[in-house]
Amino acid sequence: MKAIMMTAVGNPDVLALQDIDEPEISTATQIKVRLKAAGVNPVDTKIRRNGLLYDNPLPVVLGCDGAGEVVETGSAVSRFKPGDKVWFCNGGLGREQGNYAEYTVIDQRWASLMPESSSFIEAAALPLVLITAWGALFDRGGLQAGQTVLIHAGAGGVGHVAIQLAKLKGAKVITTVSSSQKAEFAKAMGVDHAILYMQDNFVDAVNGLTGGKGADLVFDTVGSDVFKESIAATAHFGRLVTLLDPGELNLVEARMRNLLIGFELMLTPMLRDLHEARDKHVEILKQCAQWFDEGLLKTHISEQLALAEAAKAHESIEAGHSIGKIVLTL
Incomplete structure (x- = not known):
């Protein structure tokens, strides 16, 4: 699959489009998602510039926010089925794979159904x-x-x-x-x-x-x-x-x-494996999906870029002039 790899610590040019193996389901409660869009956040640029939040080797895939379609489920998955549209904040910190990629695997516990009225691009912009x-x-x-x-x-x-x-x-x-x-x-x-x-x-x-x-x-x-x-x-x-x-x-x-x-550091539950706190994050997404569908919540996408333009997305965020969010499309 195609993915943007952080190959070194440094400027945006350390982000490279590469072919890597597709992730595969390894536990019974995981789902495999074909990613349609990935949100870009300031934390992504800080990790790229300052280093991973885990003591793991490079290269890695960045990107905490993702939205896509479930294509496969583990044998014990009960919340989702193939074809479901999901959004989530997961990975991208240097341990689990991030979402600047065509596919990801995530435990069903950390995903939620997207708002029915949102596009993948809107959904990917919002979780974090x-x-x-x-x-x-x-x-x-x-x-x-x-x-x-x-x-x-x-x-x-x-x-x-x-x-x-x-x-x-x-x-x-x-x-x-x-x-x-x-x-x-x-x-x-x-x-x-x-x-x-x-x-x-x-x-x-x-x-x-x-x-x-x-x-x-x-x-x-x-x-x-x-x-x-x-x-x-x-x-x-x-x-x-x-x-x-x-x-x-x-x-x-x-x-x-x-x-x-x-x-407020919303990454803490991911970084320290505080599962009950992460459950609260999923509940927040469920409530916000309802508000989005009721027209009470919206997002503004300032730039919609192709996956290969991840470096440009990072440059825009670091320039500090963006209104709303920047999203990579796959």
Whole structure:
């Protein structure tokens, strides 16, 4: 089969299209999937640039997000049959095969039926970002109806679905974006207020929009500097959740505000084989499939590229200008 192999640690040109053996079912509960599309996420580019998350040799196939059609099932599979359309977040970290390939094998426990109304491309774009946004907003952030949440980078892959999930919860949503185009996009996703952070100080803007209170929850998808600045935009007794390492912190003001600070790394259950936590991920996909079919949830695909163009996809993500998601088609 054709697959994109990460042949070394380095720039996007280490990604090479190669012919490799098709994976085969090795346990009774596995399914074999003909992949139709693979989502591309920032974690893929970080692994390519910094190295695998397991102590395994190269080359490997990257890509955590996949969508495709079941073509074969193990003898004990009860959830799926050949012809079923499935989506999942599995592999691509340096142990199990990732999804930049024509076929994959996955335990039935970690797959879910795709939304009936979605294309393979839409489905492949969503699993990692949906699970990440859900964990940050609801599990770590405890977001409730009527609260105000600040979601940084609302036009990004995680940000644009986080806006929709927060609105489905009944929250008031503020976001930061870099351009008027991205502000209009965020408004189309349902955001109440979009702050152009290159023109306006987002802390002053958030405090102005909340009568000086600050946001009940701040969701940082950007990094250290934004996290530190966000302390002053978080309400007293509020919550501040980040996807990234905030670095060295002066937490005097956070302590004075009695903030709960949380971290969301949706890869942890895969990396540490926390099976019950991964079961929760599958339940999230089932709920989001229902919302997608009801027209309450959508995704935006900024680029749809052929499998052989994986390096171009990585270049686009690292340039930082993408709106929504980038997907490889097979």
